Amino acid sequence: xxxxxxxxxxxxxxxxxxxxxxxxxxxxxxxxxxxxxxxxxxxxxxxxxxxxxxxxxxxxxxxxxxxxxxxxxxxxxxxxxxxxxxxxxxxxxxxxxxxxxxxxxxxxx
Amino acid sequence: xxxxxxxxxxxxxxxxxxxxxxxxxxxxxxxxxxxxxxxxxxxxxxxxxxxxxxxxxxxxxxxxxxxxxxxxxxxxxxxxxxxxxxxxxxxxxxxxxxxxxxxxxxxxxxxxxxxxxxx
Numbered sequence: 001x002x003x004x005x006x007x008x009x010x011x012x013x014x015x016x017x018x019x020x021x022x023x024x025x026x027x028x029x030x031x032x033x034x035x036x037x038x039x040x041x042x043x044x045x046x047x048x049x050x051x052x053x054x055x056x057x058x059x060x061x062x063x064x065x066x067x068x069x070x071x072x073x074x075x076x077x078x079x080x081x082x083x084x085x086x087x088x089x090x091x092x093x094x095x096x097x098x099x100x101x102x103x104x105x106x107x108x109x
Numbered sequence: 110x111x112x113x114x115x116x117x118x119x120x121x122x123x124x125x126x127x128x129x130x131x132x133x134x135x136x137x138x139x140x141x142x143x144x145x146x147x148x149x150x151x152x153x154x155x156x157x158x159x160x161x162x163x164x165x166x167x168x169x170x171x172x173x174x175x176x177x178x179x180x181x182x183x184x185x186x187x188x189x190x191x192x193x194x195x196x197x198x199x200x201x202x203x204x205x206x207x208x209x210x211x212x213x214x215x216x217x218x219x220x221x222x223x224x225x226x227x228x
Contacts, residue, residue, distance in 0.1 A: 033212040048212040
């Protein structure tokens with residue numbers, strides 16, 4: 001099965017831009033979905049299907065991909081963006097229908 | 110608005126089984142699948158398996174194969190996940206999510222179900 005690797009932690013100054021990456025060899029057929037998770041809360045979908053955002057998700061969240069790397073960018077990070085972020089892909093190449101990334105903890109300074 | 114309401118937290122002894130329910134509302138239950146995801150304390154998200162709410166087809170992660178059974182009751186729009194032969198490493202929060210085919214969506218208001226396995 002595929003593995004998706006994320007940096008364990010990144011920090012960003014308030015109002016600045018941060019990019020969270022997700023690297024894996026299965027990043028071809030499907031688009032990444034990205035989730036934000038705060039302590040003791042369920043994951044929240046922030047981006048899906050080629051940079052679509054669910055209702056209520058600010059447009060400072062955007063996604064892109066290139067080759068074997070998918071990225072989530074937060075432009076103008078806010079204090080409430082501090083959280084864990086996970087990428088997720090549908091994967092038909094292995095035994096798992098979906099694969100999650102290892103997660104990135106974002107700290108807003 | 111999609112809502113997924115899960116059953117309450119559970120405590121089990123090693124070797125026992127647990128069955129978690131997930132009642133869906135706000136959409137046609139049989140139109141999409143249900144995916145189950147778990148998160149051990151301090152760990153990341155782990156995909157466990159999926160069930161097609163329309164025909165009951167399932168796909169389980171290999172590490173759970175033989176120990177997990179996912180079912181649905183379309184009459185009540187409820188999905189179930191049963192995990193057997195529990196060990197301490199199964200202590201985790203278990204989430205259900207709506208599976209749209211190429212992505213899954215959790216209920217932001219959901220808290221998941223904490224299953225604690227302890228002797």
